[in-house]
Amino acid sequence: MKILHTADWHVGKVLKNQPRIDEQKTVLRHLVRVAQEEDVDLVVVAGDLFETSAPSPQAQGLVMHTLMALRAEGRHVVVLAGNHDSSRLVHEVYRPVLGELGLHVIGTPQRPDRGGTTTIDTRSGERAVVAALPFLSHRYAVRAAEVLLHDPSRHNQDYANRVRAIISVLCQGFTPDTVNVATTHATLLGGRWGGGERAVQTLLGYEIPPDTFPVTTHYAALGHLHRYQQIDGPCPIAYSGSPIALDFGEEANEPVALVVHATPDSRAQIRPVPLVGGRPLRTLRGTLDEVVAAGEQAGEAYLRVILTQKASAGLADQVRDKLPNTLDVQIDEKFRARADTRVTRSRIGRSPTDLFADFLSEREIDDPRLGAMFAELLEEA
Template sequence: MKILHTADWHVGKVLKGRPRMDEHRAVLGELVERVWHEDVDMVIVAGDLFDTSSPTPEAQSLVMRTLLDLHEQGERDVVVLAGNHDNAHLFDAYRPVLGALGIHVVGTFRRPDQGGALEIQARSGEDVRLAVLPFLSQRYVVRAAEALGGTAAEHNRLYADRFAQLTAALTKGFAGGTVNLVTSHGTMPGGAFGGGEREAQSIFSYYFEPTAFPVSTQYAALGHLHRRQQIPGPCPIWYSGSPIAVDFGEENNTPGALLIDVEPDRPARVTEVMLARAVQLKTVHGTLEELSALPDDGAWLRVIVEEKPRAGLAELVREILPNALDVRVDERFRPVSATRAKGTTPGAARSPRELFRDYLSATGKDDDRVTSLFDRLYDEETN
């Protein structure tokens, strides 16, 4: 049978004040066309369909229309699970209506006999066993009493152990002669971040191990990390990546999805599917003269100006490059505070990173993990 694995659509995303709904319409339309062209038997959407837990009516309309187009009036099975950006309870509210149409939706964790372990006969004839684990919050997986004590490493171990226990319960029905699949949304150690993931739900206590998936699994379809990649493990484990670059930290990612060929008792064969309709994100550097010589290729731009700052500089850049969403001055050209230069006020021009590290040091709370989390959150807010 053939499966299309996709995730991390982030419909409703706004980049530096610029709505991207038209891009999402284009790229999801391209995804539907590829599904029809390849004539796949099943589509798995592994979470983060929306960018926020309160999606607009326009965002919901586009997602619903896309799911219906993928399902194509019963021509193929479609399985959808909630990611950390999604509202799991909203997904559960969709479940009865979409379920009546033949689209499988899982918002919150479900027991095997209540929709967590699907048994499907593919139109190609194979019997499919599919374990579905939507994003699991730390609060859900680790009991409150346990979360009050212990270290971050102990919490991580608890989360990973509980995730493995839940996975074992959902995969208990895996057998020879069936196509055995797992889909989930979360972080695996060793995975490369794409740039736009929500870091606070990607590190420390949110890791789970590849060994959670039994060797009888033909394919594990994951969402959350936006860079398409395979994770070493006892079975084929893949992140599909996002079909659209969510922010400038992902400008080097290749948007796409994964096409899976699988049959009972054999590991899946995986082919990357490229999608080209999303607008490219690019970072460009230069003086105003150099920037004015750049060709207009339609990309959204982050512009690093290699000149001294002055009033109206950003407006001049946007006159030259109308697609400039983010304009900043190269740090080499930023003025240094005179008081800092004289050494009279050491903290006057220090960066937020430096100030945070100074605070941790002064309070005796130095911790590389905390500074790493701060750096990632700071990058998310400023990039």
Template sequence: MKFLHTADWHVGKVLRGRSRFDEHVKVLDELVGVALEEDVDAVIVAGDVFDGAVPTPPSQALVMRTLMALQEGGREVVVLAGNHDDPRLLDDVYRPVLRQLGIRVIGRFRRPDAGGLLSWTARTGEPVRLAAMPFLSQRYVVRALEALTGTPDQHNRDYAHRFARLAEALTEGFRADTVNLIAAHGTLPGGRLGGGEREAQTIFSYYFESAAFPPSAHYAALGHLHRRQRMPGPCPIWYSGSPIAVDFGEERNTPGALVVEASPGRPADVREVTLESARVLRTVTGTLGELEAMADGLGDAWLRVVVAEKPRAGLADDVREVLPNALTVDVDEAFRPTASRRRTAVTGADAPTPRELFRAYLDHKGHEDERVVALFDRLYDELDEREG
């Protein structure tokens, strides 16, 4: 059988105040085109279809339209909840409706006999088993009492251990004569970050080990890290990466997806597919004159601009006059006044984020403890999710 592995769409993403909706329309249309051209038997969307827990109606309409287009022709489509998605929305709203159309949606972990282990027969005739493992928050996998009494290292081990137990339960139904697949959303140690992932949910306390996946699996389709990459393990394990560069930390990523061929008795064959519909993200540096000289060669790229001049009133406005696609404007560190070099934003630039302010405070106080930073990141993300 042949299937398409994709993840981390982040529909609804707003980058420095600019909507990416039109880009997402083009990118997801291109993704549907890949599924049709390759004539895949199935599509796995391994989490983070939305960028936030409360997606806008246009974002929901685009995702719904894309999933239905992917399913045309009788393809199996499987969608997991990621850490950006609201599992209740996927389970309680999307799941009952889309199941009538042949699209399987999994928002929360389920028992193997209650939708955690999916079974179907591919159009090519092979029986398929897929263990579905949506994102699992640490506060659910590690009980509250243990969180109050245990150490951080114990919590990390507990998360990885319990994830492995869940994987074991979900994959017990794998057989020698079936195509055995795993779809999961989370972080493996050693994975290279794309640059736009949520910090609090890519730290050590959310790691699980590749040993959780059994050798009987022909392929593990992962989401969460935005850089496309293969991970070491007892079976072929891949992150598909995001089909769109989500933030400037990902400007060197190659957006795309994976086309996978699998059959009983042999490891899967994986082929990378590049998607080119989204606008490029670029960081450019120079004086105002140098930036103006390079403007014609930048096309429609979204820009992060670093100005090699001393800060002054109106500098950001002058930059945006010659580079209208400049989303952020910063002054090169070498040109900042000494007292402000620790700041991440300067006159005319975007205000520092709460994370940046907290790190600057710790730096000012002389505190260097990554555990405190990680706890702040987790708290901030949980509040962000709650407020939608």
């Protein structure tokens, strides 16, 4: 059986006021081509379809079109809600609509017999059992445990134990004769952050151990961490990562989808397939002349520029004039004004131009033009 694993699309993402929707259209079209060319039987989308819980019509249209294209030619598709998604939107709108088209959509935790565990028969006659758990907040983990486990005493256990117990229930349908797949949107201990994940939901309180998945699992398809990686555990476990670098903390990530070969009697084999369409991100650091020289070799990459010189009037505009793909301009921390180094001087008897010069000096702004402009304004006043 061939499985295509993807996650963390974050459709609707805007980076420093730059929309990414055109890039996402291109990369998701490529994802569909990968599904077609690899002739996969099952597609797993492990959460974070959208960047926000209130996605725009344009973002929703792209996601809906992509999911239906992935479903074409008899492929099965399993979709989870992630922490950026609205679980109610996914559960109450996408689940019934896409369910009519044969997609398996899970927005909120469900009992095995209500969609939490799905049995899939492929075109070639192979059978898979998919246990699916969308993202769980601490608050929702208590409610999910009550629904799935009917044991209020478990509410006092920590988050990881609740998730382990829920996944155990969902995986009870695994058999020796089926390809057993578990999928969730969560942070595993030992996972490496991609740089752009929402930090409050990747802290220790939200981490779960790899042995959360039972040994009967042939493959665990994860979403939430944006960098492709495999995690050691009782079964093959992997994050597919995001199909585009979402912010400058992810510029070193290599966008891929994962093609997984699995049979009931063998260990799953994972093969990353590069995805194209997202523009690269690069950080340039140096003086104005240095970053301009480097930026001219950066091609179509979006740029973050960190200047190793003192601020001056119009400096950011100069960077953007020379490098139109620049989305962010910063002054290196070493050259920023520090409040604890300012010298407090008496203002008595000092001219406004002297006071303004002190102001510029305290903020380490070295630009004689500002002093001259200030003096001209005083003369005109």
